[in-house]
Each structure stands twice: as structure tokens, then as C-alpha cells.
Amino acid sequence: MRKVTNLFWIILMLLSCGLKVTAQHTQYAMGIVFRETPFADIRGTKKMEKHDVDNKKHFELDYDEKGRLVECRYMLNGKLVPFSDRFVRAPKIKIDYQENEEIRTFYNEFGHRTLVSGDVYEARFALNGKGERTGLTFHNIAGNIIENDFGIAKYAWETLSNGNVMEWRYNTKDELVRNRPEFQYFVTLFSYNAHGLLAQMTNLGTEGKTPTPDEANVITTKVRYNAHGQLTEWSNYDRDGRLTRGMTNIAKIAYIPSDFFSEQEATFIDEDNEPQLTNWGVHKVVYRFDEHGNEVERTFRNTEDGSANSNSGIGIIKTTYGVDGRFLAARSFFDKEGNLIGLGANKINEYKTQFDSKGRPVRGSYHNLEGKMVNGSGGYAIEENHYDEKGRLVERSYLDANENPVNNAQIGVHRFEYRYKNGTDLEEVNTYSVNGKKAQPNWNPNH
Template identity: 30%
Template sequence: MDTRILHNAVIAGGLVCALNAAASGDEGCTASTGMMEPQYFATLPFRETPFAPQRGIHPMTAEMAANRNHYRFDYDGCGRVTWIRFRLGETVRGLNDTANYYHHAPQVEVQYRDGQEIRRFFDRHGNGIRSDGDVFTEVYTLDEHGYPERLDFFDEDGQPAANSWGVVRYEWLRREDGVVVETRHAADGSLLPLRPGLPFYTVHFHYGADGWLAVMRNVDAEGNPVVNELNAAQDRLEYTAAGDLLSWNVLDAEGRPAEGNGPAVAHGIIERDAYGYESVERYADASGAAMHSAYGFGYTRASYDRFGNRIERANYTLDGAHLQARADGYAGYRMEFDPTGLMRTSLELFDETGAPVARADQGWARTEFDHDADGNVIEIRYLDTDGAVIARHDTGYARVLQTYDGRGRLIAREYVDAAGNPVEDRQTGVARIAYIYGEFGFADAVQRFDLNGEVLAP
């Protein structure tokens, strides 16, 4: 793997070369144009804005994709993305940690018409779903060159909808020098931060000659960098030749290293394997010396199975010893999958010695998952360090039973004790939930019942 760093601090003028200008309309892209061959990628690249184009990194052959997790991209005759599916072999599956902030569904359909790019979302069974909050449809309005000018979210009735961050609309201004100016708007018109935990409001995105985001700046009304409440005014990003994010660097308004943003560090350094999967994340202070983050650990380490499933992740101190998490009581977790690699069968927590340990706030040390023939999770069990099924300390239930219809849609969830007797969730008073589906294929109504079968108020 080529780990050459592309230092993108030098900003390229002109347009962002990675965007597909053919997306501006349907001229020449008819049914007779023909389809391009599908492409397969191991991961999706890091993205800080939905302005960035849909693309994959770490290309794979169809033969490689037959035995590993991958994203399949389908294209029309003009090279525009029409579908993105996350799969293992030929089976569409739920997303894992290789997705990014702006990709939320196992299957995404993209259509183009009248200067718009329209995206819809589907679960692994092909059922239409709401994505990232109440979003049924994403509509990008494109300029004459195919670059997005705005993104609006809509529900199934065509009314404005908010994503999980409260955003109903993104707006972009693409300047002649190549800088992209972004704002995000709530339903009441107020500006929202770049994302939760990163309070950049009006943001200037600077792209490098390779098309990757190089610098993003939190700016005032005059376009000057301004330090936010987390001691950050700018982030500078570095990449490997393959397009993997290799490091993020926090800067003050003058461009000097600053220990800021959520982790309260100056540098985050990421090490990756040959498929682009994150294997280590570690931190450095303004002088470049290793440091602990605000979360209390020096670095994290992850490992994966032959399918590309993450099977272990742990937090470490600077001296390489496991660190027991302060609030949750565990240092890391291990996951097991069935022989096909498609179904997760367990998740177990461990302490700084590698021994099983109970989560401090919930009481369980291991979670087990049973599946039906279609891969749907039909039971979740919580166990202690001795392997006995126990009631969670926070909710009071020991098992969760789930039922699906013929299309793989969840229609009922029931909470029970270790012996299978119905119980109520201590936090909500709910013993059973029923999901009712409408014409668009997802739950239009949700009914909650107490232990006596009485319907609870929404």
C-alpha cells in the first residue's frame, strides 16, 4: 500500500476536480446511451460536507468483492452514479464503520432530472426507508456545471424534513478561486454547526489539486477565520495516495497548531490497513508530542476478520497498556460473526487485562444475537461475566424479542426477563412496540403498550 502523504495545505485554484460536471442535466444521457460497468470499492472516503461527490476508494475486482465487504457503485452511460449498495458477496447488508457522515443506508438510488440530483434510500431487503432522521428524499439543486448549490430534505409527503442534526437545507456558494462556502439551516432559518460537536457555522472549504478537502475554516461575516468555543478556527487534512484520511490538524485563526475541538488535541493521526480500514488512531499536542485526548486515552487500535468486519477495538494509554474507560467501565470490545460473515452473533466487553467486564451503567458484559433465515435479528440477550442472562440495570429487561413480516420489516418488539416473561422498560414503561406500515413501505404508525396491553400515549 502506498502511504505517501499528499499535503493539501497548498490550495488549488479553480474548480474541485473530483466533481462530475456531467451531472448538470440529462443531455445525452438517455436509455440508449448504455450503462457503464459497475465498480467495487472497499471503503468510502472521509467527508465533512454533502457537497463532496459520491465516490469509493480502494477499488476491488468483482472476484475480490465476492468474499469481502464492499460498496458496489452502478453508473449510467454518462458516468453518473445511479446506485450505491453495501454488500458482502452478492448480499446487501447493513452499514458498518466504513461508511461516513453522509452515507446512511445500505442502498441508495440516485436519479437526475431538470438540474436536480435526487436520492432515495432502501434497507437491505429493498424496502424504502427514512434515512438519517425523517429524510425520505434528498434533492440537490445543481448549477450549470453540475456542482451542488443547495440540498433540501423532504419527507414522503414532499414537505421539508430535518435530518438527525436538525438540518433542513444546505446552501453552497462556489467562488471563482475554488473555495466553497457552506451554511446549514434549521426549519426556523437559524444557522446550525457543521455537525454536532464541531461548532463551525459559516465554513470555507478549500480543496487540493487532487480533489480532496484540504482545509476547512470557520469564518465571520467578512470571511476571516474565527476561533470557536472549542479553541479551533481551522482544520487541515492530509491523505494517503489512495485517498484515505491520514491526519487532521487543528489550527487557530493564524494557522498555528491548537489543541481544540472535541478531543482537545492538535493532531489526530490515523493508521490504516491495505483496505483503508482504520487500525490505529492516536493524538499529538501542538508541539507534535504524543498526548491523551479529552476522552482519556492515548490511542485506539482495531482489528478485522477476513470479510472486513471489525472484530475488536480497544483504547490504550501512551505506554501501550489497556485503559479502562472511566464512565463505562470497559477498555474495549470484541465481536463475533457467523461463518458467512454476514451476521454478528455476539459483542463482549473486556477490561484492561483482557478479561470480560460488565458495563458500569448497564450491568451486562456480553450481548448475544439470534437471527432468522433472512438474517434479521430476532432475539438480543444480555449476559454477565459468568455467562448468565441478566436484567440490564438501566432498563430492567434481559432479552429483546423481535418479529418481522415477509418483507423483512420489523413489526413487533417485546421486552422480557431471563425466563421469557414480559416486562416493562423501566425508563419508558413500554413492554411491547408494534409497527404499522403504509404505502411508502416504512412504519407510518408506532404503537407502544404497557405490561397490561394498554396503549401508551405517543
């Protein structure tokens, strides 16, 4: 009783001194809510208790005394795990709140500052007096506004009285740009459901006034979820509200969520609500996971739910991981009968990772059916990582099958050089072509 009384007086004294009694907390979740815009909060799905997630890949979301997210981490057994998706671009994101501004910084799986979405070092959100996000700019290490890998430098938002959000996106020339590759929404209206989850997106074209069809005649995209907030459906509609195929030739995707981050199944549906094949030749993708939530097998199905090969001949993809489950160790390709297959001109069958004595990936390489090292589709066979004595990634480079320096053909550079300050912050990142001269990576080849 005395301890309770003492605690009461301590709290009362703090309040009388004008100090806040914080209600900071950490939330544990298996996934992140689907987000088609950085306006939306980073929120967890399939929330868990701490004791249920330690041996599974999961997200840890830290909140401050005002209920604001201040850090998001993707973890396994107390360690950061590699992660990047469309809008959560790093395994660890820190959020700092200043007057009328929200600043996000990004960290790699080793806990050091990193670049994301191309050369983005910071994302700076503008806030109005209500704390609502009204804009976003991307900045490089020097602090300059730059375009991300979608060709977007700036977002502008207006929150309407009904809770809907209007979004405009611009490049560094202040030209209006579309939202992302394989999509052609310009000014976009986002509508949310009663749980604050994205329910519908409507393309308002370049004028931003009326619903406007894109090149595939899509005007609206609708999104559905289960009770845990996990994505269960994505579907496209025309002006008359009819299901229609989008720019990727898919009308609807039905998802069965898994117990982990990724879905367990993804099924593709046509405009008549009938099974359809994708452009790459499959109707359904089925995933299998290990105890940590790592994808260990991916198989393809046809419209009759039988085993299928994709157009490239793949029927099964198998993946293994290092002993602690954090890093990919090998990925290999098979046809639907389980026979080894080779992909592309060099008949690639497997990608392998070599680890150093501390369990860090130091070399990844492509191999053909005979086990010989060969060049992949990016024109290189090997990707090497080098670390300093403090465990920081200081160099990343590409080599061909003969272990000669070569450019990564997809981004046009051979080597990344990372320099740090203050322990974890980046001072600069230099990129070089195979000729030794500095070169700017092509981060936006398909947009």
C-alpha cells in the first residue's frame, strides 16, 4: 500500500512541476496496413503480444506520449531483418516531430543510416495546425529536394471535410506525375473506411476535377481487408462501375492472408469475375513459410487449380535462409514437376549467398544448371558487400562471371562507396561506373 501511495505522490509532483507523465508504448504486429500513398499512417496488422513474436519476423512500432509513431522496425529474435516494400522502404524508420514538420530517416538491417527509393536520405512531411499532413518532399544527403525512384519529388495533399484526401505529385520541374510504375493515376482522390483504412482510389486525371479513365479505362480502384486489417482484395472499375482490367491486364486480385507479412495466396480474376491468367501465365500464386515467416516455397496454379508453369517455365521457387533466419541463403527454380530449370540465355538455376564469420552476406552469385557462375539479367554474376571494423556497409560492387568489374546494367553503375559520420549517419555516398568515373544511378528505368 505504501508503494502505491508513494507512486501517487510522485506522479502528482511531476504534474505540479509541469512535466508530462508519458504513455509511451510499443505495438507488435505481423504486417503493415496496405498503403498506396505516403499520406497514410504506418500501421500494424494482425497485432500480437511480445511473447508471441520473438521467433517470427514481425514489426515493432514505438509510439510517444501523444500517440504518434516515432519508430518502426522489422525484427526477428531481437535483430533487424532486411525489408523494403512500396512505401515502407527500410527495416527501420525513425520519425522526428518538429514544429509543423515530420521528418523520417531510414536505417538498414545493420542499424546504420541508408538511402531508400533511390537517393532519398530524408522524407520531410509538412503539417498544418491540426497535425494533418499537407505535403512531402524527398531530400538527398546534401538536403536538396530530389526525385525518388518513381520520379516523384513532392506530394501535396488536401484533407476534405468528409475525410477524403486529394493528392498531387510533382517532379523536380514541378510537372504533375503519375503515382507509380504500371499505374496511371494523376491527381488522385483517396477514400477511407470507418477503420481509417484505404477503401477506394479515384483517378481525377491531370485537371483534378472529375473522374478520368487511364489508358486501360480504369477510373476507380477498390481495396478490401479482413478483421485484422490484412489486404484481401484489389479490384479495378470503369466509369460505369464495371470490373475492368488495369494496365497490368488484371481486373481483380483476391488475397488469402497468411500468419506472417506476406499473403498465403494471390488469385487473379478477370472482368467477368472468372479465373484469368496473368501476362506471365499463371492464375494463382501459393506461398509456404518456415517458422520465422520466411517464404520457403512459391508455386503457381492454372485456372483449373492445377500445377502450372509460368511463361518463363517456372513452376516452383524454393528459398533457404541462414541459420538465424535473417538473410536469404539460396533461391532455386524448378518446373511444376519439380525438375531443375534454367532461366534466360544463361540458364540461371540458382542464386547463392556467402556469409562471413559474423553471419553477414558478403557475396551473392548466379549459377546455371551445371553449377557454373553466370551473368544474370542485370549483366552481372556477383554482388559483393564490404564492411568496416564497426560493421558498417562501406562498399557494394558488381562483378561478371569471370570476376571482372562490370556495371549493373539495370542502374548503370559498378560500385557504391559509403562514408559515415557520428557513428551511424551517412556523410556521403559515391557511385562509380566500371571506368572508375563517378556516375549517377538510373533509379527510375521503368517509370
